[in-house]
Amino acid sequence: MEIELTNIRIEASESSKRALLEDINIQLNSGEITLLLGCTGSGKTTLLQTLAGLRLPDAGSITLDGTPFWKEGKVPKSILLQMGLLFQFPEQQLFARSIQREFTYSLRSYRYSEKQQQEQITKALNQWDPPVSPELERRFHLDRSPFALSGGEKRRLGLALGMVTNPHWLLLDEPSAGLEAQSVVLLLDALEQHRQAGGGGVVATHDLDTFLPCADRVLLLQEGRLIADLTPRELHDRPELLEQTGIGLPPSMRLAQQMRAAGLDLPSIGMTPEEMAESIIQSTFVEVGVQNEAKVASGPAIDLAERETTENMKVHDPKLLPNTWTPSGGLYGVMDPRLKWILYILLVTAAMLQHRWLGLTLTLVPVVTALVGLPRQTLAGCMKLMKPLLFFFIISTALSGTTLSTEGGGLHFGFSLMQAEGTLLNVYRLFIVTLASLWFSLTTPYGRMVEGLNWVLGIGKKIRLPVASFALAVSLIFRFIPMIWSEWQRFSLIVRARGKVALRPNTVRIRDLGPMVIPLLMALFQRAEDMTIAMEMRKVREHYMLGMRSSLLVWSKRDTWISMAGLIGFVLLIWIGQL
Numbered sequence: 001m002e003i004e005l006t007n008i009r010i011e012a013s014e015s016s017k018r019a020l021l022e023d024i025n026i027q028l029n030s031g032e033i034t035l036l037l038g039c040t041g042s043g044k045t046t047l048l049q050t051l052a053g054l055r056l057p058d059a060g061s062i063t064l065d066g067t068p069f070w071k072e073g074k075v076p077k078s079i080l081l082q083m084g085l086l087f088q089f090p091e092q093q094l095f096a097r098s099i100q101r102e103f104t105y106s107l108r109s110y111r112y113s114e115k116q117q118q119e120q121i122t123k124a125l126n127q128w129d130p131p132v133s134p135e136l137e138r139r140f141h142l143d144r145s146p147f148a149l150s151g152g153e154k155r156r157l158g159l160a161l162g163m164v165t166n167p168h169w170l171l172l173d174e175p176s177a178g179l180e181a182q183s184v185v186l187l188l189d190a191l192e193q194h195r196q197a198g199g200g201g202v203v204a205t206h207d208l209d210t211f212l213p214c215a216d217r218v219l220l221l222q223e224g225r226l227i228a229d230l231t232p233r234e235l236h237d238r239p240e241l242l243e244q245t246g247i248g249l250p251p252s253m254r255l256a257q258q259m260r261a262a263g264l265d266l267p268s269i270g271m272t273p274e275e276m277a278e279s280i281i282q283s284t285f286v287e288v289g290v291q292n293e294a295k296v297a298s299g300p301a302i303d304l305a306e307r308e309t310t311e312n313m314k315v316h317d318p319k320l321l322p323n324t325w326t327p328s329g330g331l332y333g334v335m336d337p338r339l340k341w342i343l344y345i346l347l348v349t350a351a352m353l354q355h356r357w358l359g360l361t362l363t364l365v366p367v368v369t370a371l372v373g374l375p376r377q378t379l380a381g382c383m384k385l386m387k388p389l390l391f392f393f394i395i396s397t398a399l400s401g402t403t404l405s406t407e408g409g410g411l412h413f414g415f416s417l418m419q420a421e422g423t424l425l426n427v428y429r430l431f432i433v434t435l436a437s438l439w440f441s442l443t444t445p446y447g448r449m450v451e452g453l454n455w456v457l458g459i460g461k462k463i464r465l466p467v468a469s470f471a472l473a474v475s476l477i478f479r480f481i482p483m484i485w486s487e488w489q490r491f492s493l494i495v496r497a498r499g500k501v502a503l504r505p506n507t508v509r510i511r512d513l514g515p516m517v518i519p520l521l522m523a524l525f526q527r528a529e530d531m532t533i534a535m536e537m538r539k540v541r542e543h544y545m546l547g548m549r550s551s552l553l554v555w556s557k558r559d560t561w562i563s564m565a566g567l568i569g570f571v572l573l574i575w576i577g578q579l
Contacts, residue, residue, distance in 0.1 A: 003028040007060035020046045022224045036204040038221035039246050044204035048171045052085035074502040084167030085497040088174040090158025093494045095515045100142035106161045109500035128160035156183050170201040176210050208250035339559045343566045344440050350573040351432050359577045367435045393427040
């Protein structure tokens with residue numbers, strides 16, 4: 001079974017000059033473990049999601065044994081069932097009240113009988129939770145809550161849930177991150193068993209020490225392009241490729257390089273510490289004698305042991321970071337944050353003073369115009385986020401217009417258009433304010449938002465109001481809006497990867513809202529807690545520096561003209577609202 005990618009291109013957004021993936025042509029074979037190497041932002045995760053059928057290429061084609069992945073905007077279920085994508089933090093996919101239910105959810109898309117399901121679960125437990133002794137129970141007891149596990153146990157359970165379906169293709173994104181040594185051994189054993197069974201594996205990783213010795217093939221990515229396709233042995237002969245991309249050398253390569261610099265050529269390249277030791281011993285006897293060569297070898301070895309962690313955590317070139325759209329780009333990025341706050345306050349005030357459909361609709365026009373200026377992918381994400389909110393508004397309106405009476409001795413249901421219209425007008429107003437808040441949060445970095453709000457509220461400082469605390473609280477609320485949107489997108493990918501159903505990109509079934517919303521809320525709570533701890537550690541408090549003019553506030557002539565236009569528009573909207 002082969003996967004072939006031909007001229008694959010995936011664009012980041014309209015505002016980006018560089019694609020996430022560009023001109024990718026590779027063929028992946030069953031029975032091989034392929035490593036994806038590259039710095040942060042090189043396209044490893046994007047390529048894995050493309051292989052899993054979660055990302056539709058903007059150009060090119062991808063096939064499985066000659067069968068196209070994408071048909072009418074969807075990937076057939078027969079292909080999805082062959083793919084097993086494990087995200088970088090697999091423990092974040094947990095949602096059920098028991099481990100048994102977690103396994104059942106992962107297996108429900110497969111046509112297994114109850115007996116076959118139990119056999120698959122037992123096999124996964126034996127592989128990922130081997131019994132330590134007959135007296136001790138398994139940590140993954142099926143009736144146990146997954147949330148009662150430790151962090152490392154949750155991560156191991158996440159790996160077990162990804163492999164319990166026995167997919168033909170294992171697609172792993174940084175699978176060894178956060179795993180203890182015992183779990184890494186289990187992971188390597190699982191990969192070897194998968195390869196021996198004829199399955200294929202693609203592993204995106206920075207952990208060369210762990211995965212390079214067991215790999216059959218290495219793909220090296222840089223800025224979305226494939227710059228090398230070679231075997232691990234060939235990569236050892238060309239260490240400059242790893243240095244060129246900023247990945248850094250694993251210990252075996254670093255030691256061989258240091259020994260060559262000392263005038264000692266090893267007869268063979270060691271892929272593991274044991275092979276490296278054997279190569280050093282052979283070189284010692286052949287060339288210059290045991291005693292002298294031991295001195296030469298021990299120096300680099302000791303130096304390597306001290307610097308191993310530093311070498312594997314080299315700071316990558318900022319140019320290779322993910323090329324996604326940020327609030328600092330385009331017209332919205334250069335607008336002074338004080339101007340944004342002024343326009344936002346004027347628009348919200350105008351919307352709140354409108355009592356007719358015409359006035360509210362005219363208030364919506366500048367908001368929609370501003371949103372249209374966002375990059376295409378960002379705008380599409382906003383629309384996905386607005387759909388549940390619109391659904392909530394419609395349900396609220398329908399319920400508010402429903403009437404119930406007991407005249408004539410029975411229950412009579414009715415519908416009041418007047419009540420429904422009043423509610424709909426209010427939720428329409430709320431919808432406009434929500435859209436304006438979303439635009440503001442997506443186009444304004446956090447620091448600029450705080451500085452701008454401090455300036456807007458500067459009058460309150462003169463009468464000793466707690467302006468700084470209020471500005472901080474408001475800014476944190478706005479910061480959570482894009483965070484929710486980002487987390488929603490991430491967890492929708494996780495659910496689609498586990499659900500194995502043919503859907504269009506960025507689409508989630510109603511039945512999958514539970515498996516997605518619970519981890520989403522837990523992640524948001526964790527983000528909020530982390531933010532609170534960070535604020536306490538930084539000892540954020542009111543002091544004379546807050547609210548002072550800084551380099552973040554630069555008012556231009558264009559900002560003056562825009563503010564004047566906004567003020568004129570505000571006056572017109574107020575006038576229309578009084579008609």
